[in-house]
Every structure is written in C-alpha cells, then in structure tokens.
Amino acid sequence: MAETASRASLRDGTLAGYGSGLRKFHIFCDIFSIPESERLPASFELLHSFCLWAVADPSTSDVALAGDVPFEPVSVQAAGKYLAAVRAWHLAQGWPPPLTEELRERIAWSLRGLANIQLHRRSRPPRPPVTLHMLAAIKPTLNLDDSFEACIWAIATSSFWGLMRFGEATV
Numbered sequence: 001m002a003e004t005a006s007r008a009s010l011r012d013g014t015l016a017g018y019g020s021g022l023r024k025f026h027i028f029c030d031i032f033s034i035p036e037s038e039r040l041p042a043s044f045e046l047l048h049s050f051c052l053w054a055v056a057d058p059s060t061s062d063v064a065l066a067g068d069v070p071f072e073p074v075s076v077q078a079a080g081k082y083l084a085a086v087r088a089w090h091l092a093q094g095w096p097p098p099l100t101e102e103l104r105e106r107i108a109w110s111l112r113g114l115a116n117i118q119l120h121r122r123s124r125p126p127r128p129p130v131t132l133h134m135l136a137a138i139k140p141t142l143n144l145d146d147s148f149e150a151c152i153w154a155i156a157t158s159s160f161w162g163l164m165r166f167g168e169a170t171v
Contacts (some may be wrong), residue, residue: 021085023073028053042086042098047116050109051079055114076111083107130159130166 028050029039038046054074074082087097099107113114138156142149159169 015020018081018085018088021082022089024054024082025050025086040093041090041095044099044106047083047086047098048110051083051107051111052114053078054082055111056118075117079111080108127165127167129163130156132160135160 028034028038029046031156032049034046052120056073083099087099090096090098135156139153142153144150144153155169156166158164159166
C-alpha cells in the first residue's frame with residue numbers, strides 16, 4: 001500500500017516537469033563523468049554545481065558544450081524545479097532528501113547572485129504587438145467554420161484590440 005501511495009503522490013503534470021529536470025541532471029552528470037554511485041544519493045556539491053551549470057550562459061569553448069547535446073540555460077526558477085525533481089527522485093528510490101533547508105537556501109543564494117551577474121545578458125528583446133498587417137496575413141489562412149481556427153482568430157483580434165502581444169493572450 002505504501003508503494004502505491006508513493007507512486008501516486010505526484011500529479012501527471014508534475015511528473016512531466018520533473019522528467020525534464022532529471023534528464024538535465026543526468027546530462028550534466030554524463031558530461032562531467034559523474035559515476036552512477038555519486039548521483040544517488042547526490043551530494044550538496046554535486047547539486048550546487050548542477051544548478052549553477054543549468055543557469056549559466058556558457059561560452060562556446062566550454063567543456064559542457066563539447067558533446068552533441070544542445071545546451072540552453074534555464075531560469076533560476078527552473079533550476080529550483082530541477083532540484084525538486086532530484087529530491088522527488090531520491091524519495092521515490094527510498095533515499096532521504098539530498099538537501100536540508102539550509103543547503104537549499106545556500107544554492108538559492110548562489111543562483112540569485114548568478115542571476116544578478118547575468119541580468120543584462122539574459123533579457124530577450126520585446127515581442128512585437130499584434131498589428132493589422134499580422135491580422136491581414138493570418139485571416140485568409142483560417143477556416144472560421146472550424147472551432148479551433150475560430151478560436152485562433154478570436155485570440156488574434158482580442159490581442160490586437162487589447163493592445164497585447166500574442167503570448168499575453170494565450171496560455
């Protein structure tokens with residue numbers, strides 16, 4: 001009964017998100033030749049390095065880019081979710097949580113510092129608002145008798161009249 005309850009403790013959406021965090025953790029461990037025996041249970045030093053690696057903007061000469069695995073840094077919030085994924089993995093495997101609250105706070109402190117350092121380099125250019133030209137381009141391609149495509153048109157026109165960017169009107 002305890003095993004069944006443990007398997008059902010995470011929702012499907014959480015499991016999907018945790019899967020990407022664990023995948024990134026194993027990619028990190030593979031790139032830096034971390035043996036399986038040191039991944040579970042993971043040490044503070046390993047998890048700290050993993051989080052900093054995941055958030056950092058590496059240079060093209062970085063050893064982490066030497067393989068054919070594409071690297072895209074994540075946000076500090078995503079790194080926190082990755083830590084939660086590794087924690088859940090430990091619990092699911094019968095190990096205690098890898099980090100105490102104090103150690104998690106130390107990692108969070110480092111991540112905030114890294115985010116402050118990279119603040120000017122990590123901003124994306126603003127996305128353009130929906131324009132009449134965009135509406136004119138999209139309208140002929142849509143079949144408004146199809147409910148899905150009618151919703152696309154409704155979102156596009158609402159974005160235009162609401163002075164929004166398309167991403168602000170969708171989830």
